[in-house]
Amino acid sequence: MNEELEQFIQEVKSILPWLLAAGIVVAGYHGVRKYVRDRRAAAAESVSSAYTTEELEDAAAKFKGSKAVGVLRLRLAKSYFDSANYDSALEIYESLDGKAPDGFADVVAVGKAQCLEGLGRFDEAQKAFDAFAEANEKSFLALTAKLGSARCVAQAGNRDKAIEALEALKGSVGDDELSKARVESTLEIVKRYEKRAERSLFEAADAAQKQLEAEAAKDTEKKPAAEAPKAETPAAPAAPAAPEAPAAPEAPAKTE
Numbered sequence: 001m002n003e004e005l006e007q008f009i010q011e012v013k014s015i016l017p018w019l020l021a022a023g024i025v026v027a028g029y030h031g032v033r034k035y036v037r038d039r040r041a042a043a044a045e046s047v048s049s050a051y052t053t054e055e056l057e058d059a060a061a062k063f064k065g066s067k068a069v070g071v072l073r074l075r076l077a078k079s080y081f082d083s084a085n086y087d088s089a090l091e092i093y094e095s096l097d098g099k100a101p102d103g104f105a106d107v108v109a110v111g112k113a114q115c116l117e118g119l120g121r122f123d124e125a126q127k128a129f130d131a132f133a134e135a136n137e138k139s140f141l142a143l144t145a146k147l148g149s150a151r152c153v154a155q156a157g158n159r160d161k162a163i164e165a166l167e168a169l170k171g172s173v174g175d176d177e178l179s180k181a182r183v184e185s186t187l188e189i190v191k192r193y194e195k196r197a198e199r200s201l202f203e204a205a206d207a208a209q210k211q212l213e214a215e216a217a218k219d220t221e222k223k224p225a226a227e228a229p230k231a232e233t234p235a236a237p238a239a240p241a242a243p244e245a246p247a248a249p250e251a252p253a254k255t256e
Contacts, residue, residue, distance in 0.1 A: 052079075053076070053079045053080065053083065056072060056075055056076040056079055057076060059072050060072045060073050060076050067101075070096065070099070070100065070101035070104070071101050071104070073092050073095075073096065074092075074096070074100075074101070074104055074107060074108070074111075076092060077089045077092035077093055077096075077111060078111070080092070081111070081114065081115060081118065084118065086115045086118035086119045087115075087119070089111070089115045089118075090112060090115035090116065090119070093108050093111045093112040093115060094112060096108045097109075097112070106132075106136060106139050106140070106141045107141070109128070109132045109136075109141075110129075110132060110141045110144055110145055110148070112128060113125050113128035113129045113132065113145065113148055114148060116128060117148060117151065117152055117155075120155075122152040122153075122155050122156040123152075123156065125148065125152045126148075126149050126152035126153060126156070129145040129146070129148040129149035129152065130145075130149050132145045133145040133146050133149065143169075143173070143179055143182065143183075146165075146169055147166075147169075147182065147183065147186045149165070150162045150165045150166050150169070150186060150190060151186065151189075151190065153165065154190045154193050155193070155195065157195050159190060159191075159193060159195075162190050163187065163190055163191060166183055166186060166187045166190060167187070169183050170183045170184065170187065
């Protein structure tokens with residue numbers, strides 16, 4: 001009996017390292033799964049709780065590689081766009097081109113076109129808007145793309161063509177009051193739009209100098225007239241000069 005017990009103990013000792021290794025693997029597997037679940041939960045929470053650009057930047061960096069990072073980066077791109085940081089927003093949209101989260105491919109395409117418009121690259125933006133609208137007529141962003149295209153046409157210098165396109169678009173939306181209101185709003189903006197003539201840096205500096213001179217002249221005119229100088233107290237009359245001493249009389253001439 002003792003021999004059998006001793007043999008059993010030796011066998012256990014021989015397989016103990018393998019049992020420990022297996023336990024570590026199992027524990028590690030469950031630990032990784034828990035970590036992934038916790039990380040996904042934290043990432044999902046950050047999607048709805050991060051608001052400022054800084055918070056979104058931190059969250060996108062922290063949860064890089066998670067499924068939620070795509071949505072976080074889309075929110076970050078919009079935050080950049082809203083603050084007129086079009087270059088950074090465009091960089092994100094381009095990085096997500098073909099890799100957008102499920103259901104967000106349209107947002108990436110139209111967002112990219114809007115960034116190009118914001119950067120003044122109107123021809124590129126118009127082509128991007130038109131391509132999207134033609135390929136995605138049923139998209140909820142189709143009207144947004146058509147309005148963007150009209151804005152780009154106007155900003156490129158052809159306001160009349162933009163107005164004509166918007167008038168036609170207004171007639172195509174039918175009884176959709178919200179869509180009609182959006183078209184009318186863009187139409188009013190385009191009608192008031194005047195393209196500014198491009199000026200060189202020297203022309204801008206010269207215009208600024210002239211404006212400063214004109215403002216300085218206005219300020220001078222507004223100042224009250226200077227008071228007339230007060231009459232000075234007349235100086236006391238100088239003392240009369242002392243009379244000169246009479247010349248000594250000449251001695252009489254001697255008579256011979």
